[in-house]
Amino acid sequence: MGKPSALLLAAPVQEQLIESISRRLNVTGVIGMGGTSRFRSLASPVFADIDSALAQARPDVVCFLAPSGRTGELMRQAIDNGLPVLSAGPPDMSARAWRGLSDQVENGGSPLVWGRRFAYSEVHRRLLEQRVQPAMGTPVYLRCVGGGDGGLLATWWSLCEMVEQAVALLGADPVHLYVSAKSARRRCHALATVVMANKASAQLIAIPSSFPCSGDLTLLCGGGLLTSHTAFGGPVGDRSGRSPDYWLATPDLTPEPEWLADFAGHCVRAADPPFATLSTYPAQRAILVALRSALKCGEVVEARAV
Amino acid sequence: MSPDTYGILLVSFSKHSHQRNFVPLYLRHPRVGIVAVTDDVDITSEQRALNRQWARDLDVPYVENVERGLELAGVDIVSIGCEIERRSDVAERAAAAGKHLWIDKFLGATVAECDSVVAAVAAAGVSAIVPSYAYGELVRRSRKVLDDGQLGELLGVHVDVMFSKGWPRPIPERDQNRPFLPAGRWKFPDIKRELLTVGSYAVGLVQACCGPIRQVYGHAGAFFFTEHAAHGAEDFGTLTMIDDSGRTASLCGGRIGVATDAMGGPSRAWLVGTEGTAVVDVRQPAIHTMVRSKIVETDYAPAADDPMQWASGPPLMGSPIHPDAGLAEGLEDLVRAIDEGRSPHYSVRQARDNMEILISGYRSIVEGAPVSLPQPA
Numbered sequence: 001m002g003k004p005s006a007l008l009l010a011a012p013v014q015e016q017l018i019e020s021i022s023r024r025l026n027v028t029g030v031i032g033m034g035g036t037s038r039f040r041s042l043a044s045p046v047f048a049d050i051d052s053a054l055a056q057a058r059p060d061v062v063c064f065l066a067p068s069g070r071t072g073e074l075m076r077q078a079i080d081n082g083l084p085v086l087s088a089g090p091p092d093m094s095a096r097a098w099r100g101l102s103d104q105v106e107n108g109g110s111p112l113v114w115g116r117r118f119a120y121s122e123v124h125r126r127l128l129e130q131r132v133q134p135a136m137g138t139p140v141y142l143r144c145v146g147g148g149d150g151g152l153l154a155t156w157w158s159l160c161e162m163v164e165q166a167v168a169l170l171g172a173d174p175v176h177l178y179v180s181a182k183s184a185r186r187r188c189h190a191l192a193t194v195v196m197a198n199k200a201s202a203q204l205i206a207i208p209s210s211f212p213c214s215g216d217l218t219l220l221c222g223g224g225l226l227t228s229h230t231a232f233g234g235p236v237g238d239r240s241g242r243s244p245d246y247w248l249a250t251p252d253l254t255p256e257p258e259w260l261a262d263f264a265g266h267c268v269r270a271a272d273p274p275f276a277t278l279s280t281y282p283a284q285r286a287i288l289v290a291l292r293s294a295l296k297c298g299e300v301v302e303a304r305a306v
Numbered sequence: 307m308s309p310d311t312y313g314i315l316l317v318s319f320s321k322h323s324h325q326r327n328f329v330p331l332y333l334r335h336p337r338v339g340i341v342a343v344t345d346d347v348d349i350t351s352e353q354r355a356l357n358r359q360w361a362r363d364l365d366v367p368y369v370e371n372v373e374r375g376l377e378l379a380g381v382d383i384v385s386i387g388c389e390i391e392r393r394s395d396v397a398e399r400a401a402a403a404g405k406h407l408w409i410d411k412f413l414g415a416t417v418a419e420c421d422s423v424v425a426a427v428a429a430a431g432v433s434a435i436v437p438s439y440a441y442g443e444l445v446r447r448s449r450k451v452l453d454d455g456q457l458g459e460l461l462g463v464h465v466d467v468m469f470s471k472g473w474p475r476p477i478p479e480r481d482q483n484r485p486f487l488p489a490g491r492w493k494f495p496d497i498k499r500e501l502l503t504v505g506s507y508a509v510g511l512v513q514a515c516c517g518p519i520r521q522v523y524g525h526a527g528a529f530f531f532t533e534h535a536a537h538g539a540e541d542f543g544t545l546t547m548i549d550d551s552g553r554t555a556s557l558c559g560g561r562i563g564v565a566t567d568a569m570g571g572p573s574r575a576w577l578v579g580t581e582g583t584a585v586v587d588v589r590q591p592a593i594h595t596m597v598r599s600k601i602v603e604t605d606y607a608p609a610a611d612d613p614m615q616w617a618s619g620p621p622l623m624g625s626p627i628h629p630d631a632g633l634a635e636g637l638e639d640l641v642r643a644i645d646e647g648r649s650p651h652y653s654v655r656q657a658r659d660n661m662e663i664l665i666s667g668y669r670s671i672v673e674g675a676p677v678s679l680p681q682p683a
Contacts, residue, residue: 140528140542141558143466145576145583178523178676180546180554182461187580189461191554193546199527201544203556205464205576207583216585218466218572220542220558222474222530225566298552300523300676 002026004264007050007059007083009074011066012039013149013210017254018065019043024257025264028057031074033066050077061086061264064114065256067153076101079110084267086260087114089157090277090284098285102278111273113263115280118165120255120262123228127219130226131169137222139170142202144218147211150187152295155206156288159192162204163287164280169219172198177303179290190291193300312644313341313380315405317372317396318388319360320353321616322493323410324438325387329364331633337641338383342367344375346392372396376403382644383408390492394419397434397654398426406644407434408637411506413657415492417665417681420658427654433643437636439510439660440652443588443628446635448515448575451586457579463515464578465508465557468542469500470571471615473608474530474563484538486527489668496533497614498561501526501543502664505559509545509660510652511575512557516549518659523547523676524667530563533614545667546676564608564615568594568623594624 005026010018011033018030019042027044031053039046047053050062062078064071064087072091079085079101093101105112118124130136144162148155159179167173174194181190187208194202219226262274286305294301314332319325332338343361345353347370361368369375376384376399384400385408386393394414397407407427413420413436427434439445444465452460492499501524512519526543534541542560549555562571567589574587600621608615636650643650662681670677 138528140530141544143464143558176674178546180548182552182554184459184461185580187458187461189554189578191462191464191546191556193523193525193544193556195525201525201528203464203544203546203558205462205556205578207576207578208461208580209583220468220562220566222528225468225470225562225572227572299548300521300546 004061004261004268005057005059006260006264007031007053007062009033009062009064009066011149014065015039015042017256020252020254021257021260024261028059029053033064033068050074050081054081059083061260061267063260064088066149067092067151067157069153071153072097072101075112076104079104079112082110084111084263084273085113086263088117089160090114090281092153092156092288098281102281105278111267113273113275113277115161115164115277116275117255117259118161119168120259122253122255123217124165124168127169127217127226127228131219131221135223137224138198139200139219139221141200141220142166142169142218144202144204145211145216146204146206147209148188148190148206149210150208152188152291155181155188155190155208156291158206159190159204159287159291160284162206163192163194166194166196166202166204170196170198170200170202172196172200177287177290178300179287179294179303180300181291181294182298183295188295190294192287310337312338312382312406312641314338314383314385314408315341315375315378315381316343316360316385316387317375318345318349318353319343319356320387320389322389322498323387325385325410326617328385328387328408328410328633331637332385335637335641338637340364340366341380342369342375342378344369344372345388347371372399376400376405382406383640386410391415394423397423401426401430401432401434404430404432406432406640408640409434409436409654409657411436411438412661413654415490417658417662420654420661424654424658433640433648433650434654435636435640435643435650436652436654436657437633437640439507440514440656441635441639442507442632443630444507444511444573444575444586445514447586447588448511448577451577451584452515456582457577457584458581460515460553460577460579462554462578463512464555464576465511466572466574467504467508467557467559468567468571469504469561470564470567470620471608472531472561472563473613475532477529477532477535481532481535484535486540486671487538488672489665494537494539497531497537497539497541498616499539500534500541500560501545501667504561505543505545505557505667506660506664508557508559509663512547512555513656513660515577516553516555518550519547519555519663520550520679521548521676522663522666522670522679524670526671530561543667543671545663547663561614564606564620569626570620570622588630589626591627592624593627596623
């Protein structure tokens, strides 16, 4: 069996990520998302919309790597075409539109899942291996720095991803989630403060850069402290275009190729997706509502649906 | 002492203060000299004995009663190292006597006490410094990054300060769910309130980077130490803050136990701007020191008479190349401020605001919801 194939919906700043994915899967095409900038040196064909992409080649799966205001509509379009959809984050849809889409998926439509890229991150796996050692004791606190690329919806996706990762690393569900945020020059920065059922807490920072998933983590436990600085040495943000004279050569730690390959493999085998996420939508939607409110009022806002 | 030297009166060597750390600075600085050690009359016999020992070691008189100490000839500056509960009273008396003030970390135990010190300093027209926050590497490097303008407009500041000190033990079940002890009681024989003690450094950085804080959300409740759990008092806590222009800030602060960090505990910040994000880590760059015998032959435990390591440090496996000289910078600023008849860069007003942020954080922890600043009197 050949490589699974995927149609990617991605932002121009994600060219390097697309190249990483194309080494693992057959990328049938790329649709530009999030803003007016253009891809500069992409090897894969670029399309304006799903219909024109599907007219050229039918992929095994469609993958959303970056959000836009049209994410929900494009997801529905893919599902209408019988294509499984994997997304880095949830769609921003009205309650009515969401009910329609989720009903379609739950009643025999193509799979739609999102998030959990971190679960395919080597950084996360190594951290979790260490965390479950008895000597580490109980988790107390997580500091996580993730990238939001500056846009509101990308910041939301980053917060959603980090909250899921906090649940995995701290070993408990959130009981309170507060969002604070500040935006200037079209660059959004947000902080989610999460209190878990086991009294552990997390401070999750979405910075306005295309920071790698699971890039910078500090996990404090009763028996010790775990830190990762895997973002250092790797390309971060727009400064990656600069050619350094001296640098730390690091392996490609982006989890997306394995995340997408695993999903596509399940779909090709007609197996259930590796994880389900539809039920997480209300809580994640509440984070977006809180994020918008925090930006508007300049205060700490609780995400109430948690 | 020469005419251009300022004489310092040391008030108390409480083990809850850093007076012992200030002494080497005073001894090294060419423009200051230690005149005497003093303390109030109604202190414990142990405290009096410790004060006397320091006076002997420094070869200066020990003067019973702070009022008498303030009357000594040649006293220009009062270095206040008594417990937090006595600090505002001593500071007000010293300011009223026309003495300049060097105050260890906190002006008083409440915002009202801090306000009294601010008013007393203003009324007396003396210079007063709280040297612990604004002069260190974390603030200095952060300000340089911001002042260089590479980050664009600042959107947020996030700070982790943890002390890898003390010896954690499993928390007994009976102490795991004690109600959180509200702000107000700071002094214990066996513990410090660590959100206050450690978190105040992180608040100092937030103050240096952001505008006045107008909202705080706090969390605490997961314990490292049986001693803290038994009191229901935090050994670790977090704050989320919003400043007057909507910038978001966060901190974690606490005592997390020995051997959790190669260089004594994380002390770093993320400065998030529209054009980039900078990580400021005062432990880096560093010389990493791996000595075989120190690792394989180690049998380490904190000293029995200092289990929380208030006066000692953990074993280190390296050292920053650029050591933190913050307190020395602070002393230099105080001397210049006195020379020039001005206030030091970080004075009692900023320290009062630092305390208000922390006390608001404690209130938020108790209430389980964000609280707004300024707090009603």
